[in-house]
Amino acid sequence: MPAEITSADELRAALGGLPTPRAAAKVRATLHPRQAEWLRASPFCVIATSDAAGNCDASPKGDPAGRLIHVLSPTSIVIPERPGNKRADGYLNVLANPHVGIISLIPGREDTLRVNGRARLVRDAPFFDDLAVRGRRPLLAMIVDIDEVFFHCAKAFMRSGLWRPSSWPAPEALPSVAALCKAVQDTPETLEELEAYYAPEHYSTLLY
Secondary structure: OOOOOOOHHHHHHHHOOOOOHHHHOOOEOOOOHHHHHHHHHOOEEEEEEEOOOOOEEEEEEEOOOOOOOEEEEOOEEEEEEOOOOOOOHHHHHHHHOOEEEEEEEOOOOOOEEEEEEEEEEEOOOHHHHHHOEOOEOOOEEEEEEEEEEEEEOOHHHHHHOOOOHHHOOOHHHOOOHHHHHHHHHOOOOOHHHHHHHHOHHHHHHHOO
């Protein structure tokens, strides 16, 4: 049987003790100007949410740098929503439980920025014009009032080699997204129809 950890003391013992003073003290309640600069330079983030019962979701978001995360103030940021599959899993969670966690990435950088806070959804606001891409304003946006913000160390990216092309598998090592969709969902569309739908020249027309 696995040796399960069931207490904070057991957890600390497994991790080798408490965090270093620097790690423990790095959390801020407001954005430092350097952190705001990071968010403006980030083209990709992952947003974690959960519903009232604790069921979790993590959703990737991507846009050109400067259009993904809008800094409203040292205590608030905005993330826009673009056309997608309309599942709205994370947004439905926010309506039930406003607490969210965000990891903001910059390609090639092995450190990340983490933001924890409370979110609300808006259908329109003056800043939507600042978030337009290809002349299209967001469908809606999520305002996050910051509770915690801090930089996260590079070890996960160093271990994974995420930005190291030599560590990447060959594109053909895994089935295409169309083949995965057909295998997992057994959709009514043929594999050929799915390949045409997910082809970059078609899929790129659906981004905005």
